[in-house]
Amino acid sequence: DTGVSQDPRHKITKRGQNVTFRCDPISEHNRLYWYRQTLGQGPEFLTYFQNEAQLEKSRLLSDRFSAERPKGSFSTLEIQRTEQGDSAMYLCASIRGAGANVLTFGAGSRLTVL
Amino acid sequence: AQTVTQSQPEMSVQEAETVTLSCTYDTSESDYYLFWYKQPPSRQMILVIRQEAYKQQNATENRFSVNFQKAAKSFSLKISDSQLGDAAMYFCAYRSPNSGYSTLTFGKGTMLLVSP
Numbered sequence: 245d246t247g248v249s250q251d252p253r254h255k256i257t258k259r260g261q262n263v264t265f266r267c268d269p270i271s272e273h274n275r276l277y278w279y280r281q282t283l284g285q286g287p288e289f290l291t292y293f294q295n296e297a298q299l300e301k302s303r304l305l306s307d308r309f310s311a312e313r314p315k316g317s318f319s320t321l322e323i324q325r326t327e328q329g330d331s332a333m334y335l336c337a338s339i340r341g342a343g344a345n346v347l348t349f350g351a352g353s354r355l356t357v358l
Numbered sequence: 359a360q361t362v363t364q365s366q367p368e369m370s371v372q373e374a375e376t377v378t379l380s381c382t383y384d385t386s387e388s389d390y391y392l393f394w395y396k397q398p399p400s401r402q403m404i405l406v407i408r409q410e411a412y413k414q415q416n417a418t419e420n421r422f423s424v425n426f427q428k429a430a431k432s433f434s435l436k437i438s439d440s441q442l443g444d445a446a447m448y449f450c451a452y453r454s455p456n457s458g459y460s461t462l463t464f465g466k467g468t469m470l471l472v473s474p
Contacts, residue, residue: 247402277461286362286449286464287403300461335403346393347462349403 248350250336256356257326264322265353269338276319277347278311279335280304287335293319326357360385360452364465371440372473378425379435379468381450391453392426392433393462398446406448409433437470445472 249268257263269276274295279287290309292300295316305311308326313319323330333354337347361384371377383392394406409417409426417424421441425434437444447469451462 284367284466286451286466287462288464289461292461346405346408349395351400351402 248336248338248348250334250350250353252353253351254354254356256358258358259328260325262322262324263326263355264320265334265336265355267319267321267336267338267350268317269319269336270340270348271317273338273340273348274316275339275341276313277337277339278319278321279337281333281335281352282331290321290334323355326355328357331355331357360387360390360454360463362450362452362463362465364450364468366468367466368469368471370471370473371437371444373440373442375440376436376438377440377470379437379448379450379470381433381435381465383431383433383450383452385431385452385454387454387456389455391455392424393451393453394422394424394433394435395449395451395464396444396446397449397467403449407435440472442472442474445470 251266276293278290281287289302290305291311293313308324311321333352335352337349339347363382390411392409395403396406397403407417407419407422421438423436447467449467450465
């Protein structure tokens with residue numbers, strides 16, 4: 245494994261369109277997180293998976309957002325009917341266990357909504 | 359809910375000099391984990407250093423060290439012998455051991471500029 249992979253790295257879309265981001269975590273990592281990072285801010289938690297189960301969702305995750313992790317491997321984050329306020333970097337991170345273990349981040353998917 | 363505050367939006371340092379980045383946090387928990395992450399421009403976030411709150415000894419990783427003051431809820435990062443490659447956004451982060459999903463709470467970050 246070379247790390248956490250995210251695709252695409254950059255997506256430009258028009259308002260109202262749907263977009264989907266994919267994250268491939270490190271294979272032995274059972275926990276997967278999605279964060280959103282806007283300009284000048286630190287990453288903010290969106291949602292969390294333990295294996296295939298989505299166990300936590302932030303209030304930031306409106307009903308236009310949906311995330312899946314089928315079979316506990318890769319994960320997708322879909323945004324429907326995008327708005328300009330959705331423009332941000334979407335970061336995926338994975339970890340095995342918890343505690344002092346370290347989250348490994350992907351390089352992110354930057355979304356620009358015109 | 360825990361909060362993390364980084365009061366320095368930007369810091370500058372010259373090569374070979376030392377710089378300290380500040381971080382304070384607010385929590386009612388006695389046990390937790392603290393992290394400093396580095397995010398170079400257009401690149402992924404990587405761990406710089408971590409500290410378990412129950413450990414009194416300050417963590418050190420090569421040129422990077424922390425000053426962990428638990429009573430003051432302060433967790434500053436010292437970078438010695440700064441290098442051009444240290445230029446990046448630095449984020450302080452908190453993790454609670456009691457959170458079922460064990461996520462990180464980040465500060466807003468400090469942009470570190472390194473000049474030759």
